[in-house]
Amino acid sequence: MSLISAKDLTIGFSDLVLYRDLSFEINEGDYVFVIGENGTGKTTLMRTLLGLRKPLSGEVVTDGLKLSEIGYLPQQTIVQRDFPASVKEIVLSGFVGRMGARPFYSPSQKKSAMDAMKKFGVADLANRCYRELSGGQQQRVLLARTLCAATKVLLMDEPVAGLDPFVTEEFYGLVEKLNREGMTIIMISHDIAAAKKYASHILHITNDPSFTEKKEYFASGRGNSFSIVSGKEE
Amino acid sequence: MQMIIEYLSYPFVRYAVIVGVLIAFCSSLLGVTLVLKRMSYIGDGLSHVAFGALAIASVLKLTNNMYIVLPVTVLAAVILLAFGKNAAIKGDAAIAMLSVGALAFGYLLMNKFSTSSNLAGDVCSTLFGSMSILTLSQSQVILCFILSVIVVIVFILFYNKIFAVTFDETFAKATGVRTGAYNLLIAVIIAVIIVLAMNLVGSLLISALVIFPAMASMRVFKSFKAVTVSSAVFSVFCALAGMLISIVAGTPTGATIVACDAVMFGVFCVIGAVRQ
Numbered sequence: 001m002s003l004i005s006a007k008d009l010t011i012g013f014s015d016l017v018l019y020r021d022l023s024f025e026i027n028e029g030d031y032v033f034v035i036g037e038n039g040t041g042k043t044t045l046m047r048t049l050l051g052l053r054k055p056l057s058g059e060v061v062t063d064g065l066k067l068s069e070i071g072y073l074p075q076q077t078i079v080q081r082d083f084p085a086s087v088k089e090i091v092l093s094g095f096v097g098r099m100g101a102r103p104f105y106s107p108s109q110k111k112s113a114m115d116a117m118k119k120f121g122v123a124d125l126a127n128r129c130y131r132e133l134s135g136g137q138q139q140r141v142l143l144a145r146t147l148c149a150a151t152k153v154l155l156m157d158e159p160v161a162g163l164d165p166f167v168t169e170e171f172y173g174l175v176e177k178l179n180r181e182g183m184t185i186i187m188i189s190h191d192i193a194a195a196k197k198y199a200s201h202i203l204h205i206t207n208d209p210s211f212t213e214k215k216e217y218f219a220s221g222r223g224n225s226f227s228i229v230s231g232k233e234e
Numbered sequence: 235m236q237m238i239i240e241y242l243s244y245p246f247v248r249y250a251v252i253v254g255v256l257i258a259f260c261s262s263l264l265g266v267t268l269v270l271k272r273m274s275y276i277g278d279g280l281s282h283v284a285f286g287a288l289a290i291a292s293v294l295k296l297t298n299n300m301y302i303v304l305p306v307t308v309l310a311a312v313i314l315l316a317f318g319k320n321a322a323i324k325g326d327a328a329i330a331m332l333s334v335g336a337l338a339f340g341y342l343l344m345n346k347f348s349t350s351s352n353l354a355g356d357v358c359s360t361l362f363g364s365m366s367i368l369t370l371s372q373s374q375v376i377l378c379f380i381l382s383v384i385v386v387i388v389f390i391l392f393y394n395k396i397f398a399v400t401f402d403e404t405f406a407k408a409t410g411v412r413t414g415a416y417n418l419l420i421a422v423i424i425a426v427i428i429v430l431a432m433n434l435v436g437s438l439l440i441s442a443l444v445i446f447p448a449m450a451s452m453r454v455f456k457s458f459k460a461v462t463v464s465s466a467v468f469s470v471f472c473a474l475a476g477m478l479i480s481i482v483a484g485t486p487t488g489a490t491i492v493a494c495d496a497v498m499f500g501v502f503c504v505i506g507a508v509r510q
Contacts, residue, residue, distance in 0.1 A: 050408045051408075052404065052407060052408060066410060067408065067409060067410030068409060068410035070408065070409060070410075071409065072404075072405055072408040072409060074402070074404050074405060074408075082270075082452075083270060083400075083401055083458075084266065084451075084452050084455060084456060084457065084458060084460075084461045085397070085401060085457060085458045086456060086457035086458070086459075088457075089397065089457055089458050089459065090401065092394075093394070093397060093398040093401060093402075093405075093406075094409070096394060096395055096397075096398040096406060096409065096411055097406070097409030097410035097411050098409075098410070099394065099395070103390070103391040103392065103393070103394065104394065105394065127457070128456070129456030129457065132456070145405070149405075149409045155408075
């Protein structure tokens with residue numbers, strides 16, 4: 001049984017249809033790269049999968065998957081820029097969906113938050129103010145928060161934007177490790193080289209989207225031409 | 235000093251000071267959330283609604299006007315929040331209509347039906363609080379006390395969720411937090427705070443009590459917790475100072491408290507600038 005399945009999704013806005021009849025199934029342990037040009041509706045699709053917005057038609061079926069088992073990394077927003085919050089407070093808030101009626105975080109959650117911060121190399125910034133960090137540091141803080149929230153599925157919207165090559169490499173290594181431990185990954189990215197290396201499936205969003213296994217995708221004309229256009233061909 | 239001690243020997247002054255401190259304490263708690271969620275205008279709109287409700291209560295000659303002001307203001311908060319989600323009717327326009335309408339009807343009612351010989355004084359004291367904090371009846375003092383304690387307890391219990399919903403509502407919603415319910419909770423708490431604060435500073439000056447402590451603390455402190463604690467201390471200090479100054483100098487209590495807030499805001503701005 002698939003973890004998340006999309007049935008005949010039509011994605012767009014009230015007066016603009018981006019694409020029609022997209023169906024796919026994502027199974028536990030899959031590593032899906034969502035690629036495509038800007039403005040084709042990748043983020044909108046991700047928000048639809050999360051139930052943050054309704055599709056124009058069709059439906060998203062999640063089988064026994066609770067929202068509190070999902071980690072989501074949105075694209076960075078500017079609203080948070082003048083927010084007075086320490087790194088620790090933000091990372092801990094990743095657990096908020098799983099608190100239920102409990103008012104405070106448990107000691108084990110505090111420890112897990114510390115571990116997540118260590119994984120992304122922001123543990124020494126724990127008491128620093130979020131708004132004083134660099135863009136790359138902020139992104140790593142949000143990644144640590146996402147990791148706290150996710151127990152089954154990680155959805156990430158351009159997670160490597162703003163990260164230097166060294167941290168990017170570390171990030172992919174970490175995600176791969178999580179994936180091998182059973183975490184399902186869905187990632188919007190423009191990094192075709194990484195898609196080639198790590199993905200199990202490719203969801204290519206255009207006005208005629210396709211969901212295929214990686215090998216099949218890169219063997220196809222569509223995969224080849226997109227890689228060349230993206231200039232990331234190795 | 236002698237004068238203050240003499241005044242404090244009267245029980246009603248002591249009640250006023252205790253209630254004033256409690257109201258200042260809980261009105262500062264949600265300041266950061268209001269400012270950052272761009273909801274400070276809701277606070278302003280609600281204060282006008284509370285004024286209208288107070289006018290109705292005084293026309294009906296209720297012994298404790300909070301029994302009518304509180305439910306009306308909470309209801310208005312819920313309606314305003316629902317309007318905010320409705321894209322067809324703009325949230326800020328709805329607030330403008332509701333608040334100005336309530337203000338007009340409130341004044342009309344007071345003007346037409348009031349039996350008081352000093353109408354201008356009545357209106358003025360509802361708008362600016364004047365000395366009303368010193369004239370609270372015992373039942374009002376008890377109600378203020380209970381409501382303040384409830385607000386503080388609810389805030390502490392939901393502190394982490396309020397933080398999550400304020401910092402990143404999308405993320406909170408995507409990971410299973412019922413953000414709609416928490417937005418409603420925040421709106422209801424704001425309504426309660428506004429009704430409470432109206433007793434202290436009057437309905438026109440309420441926003442100051444909510445926003446000054448948060449804005450000042452955000453200039454100096456770096457974490458949500460530190461800003462919240464600092465806001466509470468800031469607000470209590472200014473309320474105490476304002477009340478004592480008003481006793482000694484014979485100035486209107488509400489305006490004096492807000493003046494203290496404004497001065498302290500300036501001090502915090504300087505501290506924040508020096509620290510950078």
